[in-house]
Amino acid sequence: MNMSEKCKQHVDSCRFCWMCHHICPIGNATGHERSTARARALGISLVNRGAIELDEIMDNIYECCTCGACVHDCTTGWDPVMFTKEVRLQAALEGKLPDYINKLVDNCIEYGNAYGKTELCDDLTAAIKAHADKTDLLLYLGVDARYMVCKQAVKAIKVLEKAGVSFTVLQNEPASGAQLDFLIGAANETKEQMAANAKILDGYKTVIVYDPNDAKAIRRTYKEYGVETSANVITYTAYLAKLIDDDKLKAQNGGKTVVFQDPYQLSRDLEETEEARKVISAFAELHEMLLNRGETVWAGNILMAEYLPDVIAEVSARRLFNVTSIGESAIVTASVSEYAALKNVKQDKVEVLSIEDLILG
Ligand code: SF4
Ligand code: SF4
Known part of the structure; x- marks a missing residue:
């Protein structure tokens, strides 16, 4: 080799x-x-x-x-x-490459997502249509939210609407290249997908990236691979924290006690840990997991569940056990992929919520 x-x-x-x-x-x-x-x-x-x-x-x-x-x-x-x-x-x-990986790679190249999906759900199509007009601000949803957890993608849009933000969402959003990077690393196909996406992002002053996996790719991996974008790229959680600071998103603490599942892409790769906590604390009482921030334990994802479903189910179940073992009963995610993985576990001891769930009630 x-x-x-x-x-x-x-x-x-x-x-x-x-x-x-x-x-x-x-x-x-x-x-x-x-x-x-x-x-x-x-x-x-x-x-x-x-x-x-x-x-x-x-x-x-x-x-x-x-x-x-x-x-x-x-x-x-x-x-x-x-x-x-x-x-x-x-x-x-x-x-x-093993055949099961080749299939995912081929889908990424042909369809822009590893799952080979081409259609968005009706609710998301309608929600995107309402934000088709060009503005300076782009909400970048990412392939997991768009194709696999579309209800959460709709909620991500609704939260910004609630704060009165004017923004654009793309009907044909290009792939960030994050999935190809996971599957085949710094291959030409990965860099080409990243460069094509960067070109689209360049058309906006600010880009809010909903999925931490895409945020990591765009803010960190693009630089490592020499792909540049002139847009100001901000994570969804950091943008929400700013909306709270600016009093555009009104805090409404219902008193629910929750813990936060730090996505490693935010806490370890982008060193961003307090923004999500600011948002969650505005809407609930925040307690901490034993392993939090840079020490976080990954809770599973959608992509690996395509070829290791049983292992990913066990990863997610173990993270939920971490919640009950400290006497907690609700966990809030900032990664749509971790949200889907945790939701996939058949259990009734821990309530799994996204930040959008918490804000929209
Ligand atoms: S902690 Fe030890 S075993 Fe693990 S990668 Fe480092 S040197 Fe290797
Ligand atoms: S902790 Fe395990 S799964 Fe995570 S990067 Fe290291 S070897 Fe891979």
Whole structure:
């Protein structure tokens, strides 16, 4: 496998020290040693040394959700997300992607979303139509909200309407490239999708990004890949916090006690933790998860559920158990994908709410 020297160094410098072992949400869900960062590094190292074939570790390479908990906790400063993404890229270049990943990649390229969807739900189509006129402000919804959780996309629009904001939503919104980046890393197809999206965003003064996964891609990964946009890109939660500061979104605390599920894209990648808390505290009494902010534990997503549904259900169930284990009964999400994953768990002990649910009541 053709791997960069930097990645080889990270792979071989893993001390297999176990310090990141207990914090991997996938490893904890499967109970398998092989799911953790240290085991993945060992597998990649064996491929680099010619002891095993790349095909033998590909399922393992796609078990990682790239949440970065191990990067955050790595005592020696190594980056398992970086080398995992590079192996995905190399496997794509060498034609060694598993079939279930190829299908998702093909859908991203052909339809702009990994699910191969082409239609929006009627409610969302109508909500978008009401904001078709061009303004300086774009609400960028993202593929998970548009195609998989359209009720939440409608609510995201309604919250801004409630605050009297004038904004645009695109009927044909381009993909951010975040899904392709997860699937095949810094491939040309990923960069091309990102550049095409950046061109559209350039037509707006400010872009509010609803999904933290897209926000991470646009604000951080685009720069890493040399893709530029002139728009002022702000996360949905940061924009809502600003609306509260400006007294456009009126606080209305119903006294419900909730905890917040920090999306790792906001808390670890963008280092944005207090904006969502400001919004939630305006509408409820906010308590904290034991592992919060930069220490957050990923609660699952929609994309990985396409090929690892049972593992993702267990990841989400474990995060809900974290809620009950501290005596809490309601969790608020800021990631539409985590919201869908948590909602998917059959249980009646924890109420799962989005920030929009909380605001709209
Ligand atoms: S990035 Fe997350 S899922 Fe991947 S190995 Fe690290 S902790 Fe586990
Ligand atoms: S903490 Fe760092 S060095 Fe230790 S096993 Fe995890 S990735 Fe390797």
